[in-house]
Amino acid sequence: MLSITCYGGVGEIGGNKILLEDRDTRLFFDFGFPFKKRAKYFEEYLNPRPGAGLLDLLEMGLLPPLKGIYREDMAGKKLWQEFISSPLYRELTIDGVLLTHAHVDHSGYISFLRDDIPIYASTMTAFIAKAMQDSVPPNFEKEVCYSLPRGSKGGYLRSQGTYRPRPFVFLDSPSISREAQDFWNSPPTKKNPLRPDPYCSTPEKIGGLRLKFFPVDHSIPGATAFAVETSSGWVGYTGDLRFHGRSSDQTERFVEEMHRLCPHILLCEGTRLREKRGASEKEAFDNCLKLVKKTEGLVIADFGARNIERLVSFYNIARETGRNLVIMGKDAYLLDAMHLASEGVPSIDQYPDILIYKDFKSRLSSWEKEIHRRYEDKLISPSYVRENALDIILCFSFWDLN
Ligand SMILES: [Zn+2]
Structure with a gap:
């Protein structure tokens, strides 16, 4: 039964x-x-x-x-x-x-x-x-x-x-x-x-x-x-x-x-069943673009890189506002894994304006070494962020700001 x-x-x-x-x-x-x-x-x-x-x-x-x-x-x-x-x-x-x-x-x-x-x-x-x-x-x-x-x-x-x-x-x-x-x-x-x-x-x-x-x-x-x-x-x-x-x-x-x-x-999952329809990705894009356009300093975007639609939105916002999009090494690793699972997810090489943040660390895990080796020409340091704050959008979560 x-x-x-x-x-x-x-x-x-x-x-x-x-x-x-x-x-x-x-x-x-x-x-x-x-x-x-x-x-x-x-x-x-x-x-x-x-x-x-x-x-x-x-x-x-x-x-x-x-x-x-x-x-x-x-x-x-x-x-x-x-x-x-x-x-x-x-x-x-x-x-x-x-x-x-x-x-x-x-x-x-x-x-x-x-x-x-x-x-x-x-x-x-x-x-x-x-x-x-x-x-x-x-x-x-x-x-x-x-x-x-x-x-x-x-x-x-x-x-x-x-x-x-x-x-x-x-x-x-x-x-x-x-x-x-x-x-x-x-x-x-x-x-x-x-x-x-x-x-x-x-x-x-x-x-x-x-x-x-x-x-x-x-x-x-x-x-x-x-x-x-x-x-x-x-x-x-x-x-x-x-x-x-x-x-x-x-x-x-x-x-x-x-x-x-x-x-x-x-x-059926129903976390927001009683709420009105949430903002579409297009609306999120438009609102964030407006904000970034009028920002005269460093822009930090806090979202999970697993959310590919949001990542693409911020990539396009970065392009429209003449900035580079900076992601964490773990996000680059995740994007590579997603690209291996489906070619529908573009590879990082298809995004010329993406840079990868290289944290100061005395020991690197094997996945970090691999990302640093693969994307050597995209790596940037914390001092690069300070010197180029107006030219980048930094994809950092609250927990990445240590
Ligand atoms: Zn979920």
Whole structure:
């Protein structure tokens, strides 16, 4: 019998963890990072303790107590005894996670799932997730694509061994280029290589259930909606989507396809259902252009480079106002990854007016060295920013201003 349980994402923005069970198949729609719930207990430098594994996250209700789906190396010896009496406790095995897109409120807590559970996603979603993980320091809450196993030492769980890749299934690519394979298999550090896994397939079923997937429009490329055929009929899951972006025709097509399937249930994201239509990208472009035109100093633009439409808008604003667009090294790395996933995302070489900010650092990660090598002629220093403040738009987030 069909059963759907929402372990996250109801009454909150993101944090989606929706369990679908039917006959012998169990799967999750998304397994996201619960920003709001987490902020009740943790912020800035106060974080769950990596050495305690799953304990803090289960204790604070950030993960549901479902024994069997989480990494065993993250569970201390007597962990589950503490949660057996919880009303939500149960033992469970799952056939996979259908991941709609790479925003962490939908993908982040995949980090804690067993690393033999397949993650079904578009190639773009997988590549964005990998680039994001590669370009941050190791963090046990950010191990979506690969993880460092942990072992107990004096009751404390320490990372040890080599990185283990998660089995991603790239839904929309029967094969990927050699260069894209190299990116996917490239280790975050030289001494811990990722072991390549088979990953390309366009499965028609997950467990015993038929599966359909549909590209939809969202502020991050690669967003995908799903439909699963259960014993009660089709169940659709939208993930995040919108109707006012440049690819809104994809969302319209998804609506038509779902209509044809006559779904038994449609699980729909609705963060801003009661609000009027948000500003279109064209309106955002016009407003920002006006502002930049009348600004007589440094312009700082704070948006995620994953939002390609916004990046293109600011690139065009920079051109119209005679400025260069300066992005961070991690954004250049992300853009390269997105270009490998789809040629629809232009390569940085196609943007002659883009420069890359080179921070002062004593040690560089391997991805940073690669970006510096690849784009040597585009690198600029902090003093360049000071001396040319009127000629650039600096794409810095609040957290980049340190
Ligand atoms: Zn999203």
